[in-house]
Amino acid sequence: MEFGLTEEHQQIRDEVRRFAENEIVPNAEEYDTAETFPHDIVDEAAEMGLVGASIPIEYGGAGYSTLESVIIAEELFSHDPGIALSIMACSFGTEAIREFGTEDQKERFLEPVAAGEKISGAAISEPDTGSDVSSVSTRAEKDGDEWVINGTKMWITNGSVGDFFVVLCETDPDAEGRYNGFSQLVVEADRDGFSSEKITGKMGIRASDTAELVLDDVRVPEENLIGTRDAAFMQQMYFFDETRTGVAAQGLGIAKGALEASLDYAQEREQFGKSISEFQAIQHKLADMATKTEAARNLTYKAAWNVDQGNDITKLASMAKEYASRVAVDVADEAVQIHGGAGYVNDFPVERFYRDSKITQIYEGTTEIQKNIIARELLD
Ligand SMILES: Cc1cc2nc3c(=O)[nH]c(=O)nc-3n(C[C@H](O)[C@H](O)[C@H](O)COP(=O)(O)OP(=O)(O)OC[C@H]3O[C@@H](n4cnc5c(N)ncnc54)[C@H](O)[C@@H]3O)c2cc1C
Incomplete structure (x- = not known):
């Protein structure tokens, strides 16, 4: 049994600590009070490979293991949780693309996130759907080569600053079994019918962006379906x-x-x-x-x-x-x-x-x- 961290782990920790002390701590209170997303700090973190830390190296990420990501999170959150979340959540939702995405999706979505050029989000929760995820009512219907999506997503991290979202949708309401009939679709924020409204007044993590998303007849191509249709759960x-x-x-x-x-x-x-x-x-x-x-x-x-x-x-x-x-x-x-x-x-x-x-x-x-x-x- 070995409980110690390797020298490499300790180096990662020391580098992240230096970054947090120099860039995060002096600005933490300001971003918390203003409830604004720390774009400048996130850009610097991206240069250090802290954004999309677990995105594989072949797609421009740092390819950190889960343990390494934990060490990074521990260090960042010990300095300021709001800014730490803003950094670490820039790649929310991309795990699905990393594991189940096509080569084209990995290039289109993972690479710009790892480069700090785009921010992603994971949109699961809805106004009436929290703990019981199987009650998701955002609907995606197939129309030719496109999916047409309608619904509202709630409490979405990066909702008003994100460039694209991995959205959990119901795609087969008649599917048997509580957890069947749902799919994950990538929805870009610049699609017609997509809108977001920032949620302010949060108790904490106020630098981190949270928003409500409205999807009103948003059309995305078939190529935006992640993995297997109806198997999102x-x-x-x-x-x-x-x-x-x-x-x-x-x-x-x-x-x-x-x-x-x-x-x-x-x-x-x-x-x-x-x-x-x-x-x-x-x-x-x-x-x-x-x-x-x-x-x-x-x-x-x-x-x-x-x-x-x-x-x-x-x-x-x-x-x-x-x-x-x-x-x-x-x-x-x-x-x-x-x-x-x-x-x-x-x-x-x-x-x-x-x-x-x-x-x-x-x-x-x-x-x-x-x-x-x-x-x-x-x-x-
Ligand atoms: C700041 C913030 C950021 C978030 N970011 C995201 C995001 O990026 N993407 C996203 O999809 N969601 C996000 N969420 C939503 C979050 O995941 C939900 O708030 C959470 O899952 C709880 O759902 P709910 O708020 O609807 O509470 P509810 O499910 O309504 O629960 C209310 C209470 O009932 C309890 N409860 C419910 N069911 C049971 C049960 N079966 N047994 C015992 N107790 C139960 C709960 O534990 C809780 O105490 C975010 C939320 C916040 C506040």
Whole structure:
């Protein structure tokens, strides 16, 4: 059993940390307050190969493994989750093209994302469809060589800045079985009938763009169908282990960032004539925060390693996602407490970590859904 990271892993971590300290930290509060997408930082991240990190090298990506992507996410999210998500989500949805796309689709869609020229998104959720993905009602009907798409997608990351979206559509309403009859289609944002409206006022990850998409008789060619018609669910299940592990890494990063900020603050702040880090109550908080963060790291890295080995890890990926997101929320909460009043305003990053942490328990399958999966797997 080998728990250590290789020298190459550590180099990736160090480079990402330098980038985050120099480019992200000085701008984090500004983008959060303005709720604007950090195009300039994303462009710089693309030059470093951090955008589309898992896109294969032959299509211009860095071809990072899941473990390497986890290390990158942990580091970026430990500095600012909103900007980190803006960077890492630039390639949302492209996993489907990477695995099931045609050569033409890979060249058309993966290459520009890896080059930082285009931004993608994954459009699954709808106003009436969240946890129960099988109730998706966006409809795609075949008309000659084209698909005609109608529906509304909700909460779509990159919705108002993205160039194309992998859209989950119902293509055969009469299909037998709850999970049959759905397909994934690429929809470019400049198609007639496509519109988006940015959602503002989010609790956290405010630099990251979120929008509602309306598809009104949008026509896309047959060549935009990804993989097998009517088999989108089977295709999507293929990535859950990877994508849930990715959100676990986000939670881990937030916990790490909140812990590091608390260690600094606890040693600087004095009350009753001594550093608050000398109070056992504060020491115990720090000890608990560090232990939980380390446990989340072990679960997340183990899940990532298994994904890279090609192992089926449905239960482990859900455990990592559920646990690391809970740790993010708990550790960020204690971080604010350690900062006292100073933690309640945006002078310190822990206020942002506290707000940003919550989303990791919601997207990519809520905490409750992860627990349903873990229990199902245990009882199977
Ligand atoms: C900032 C942000 C970004 C997002 N980005 C994307 C994106 O890029 N693409 C995309 O497609 N979606 C995206 N989402 C949507 C996200 O995936 C959904 O919000 C999430 O899946 C939950 O769905 P819902 O909001 O409809 O909640 P609901 O499904 O309505 O759930 C409400 C509550 O009921 C619980 N619940 C539901 N079903 C069960 C059950 N069977 N057992 C126990 N409890 C249950 C849930 O856990 C939750 O607590 C994003 C959301 C946000 C807020």
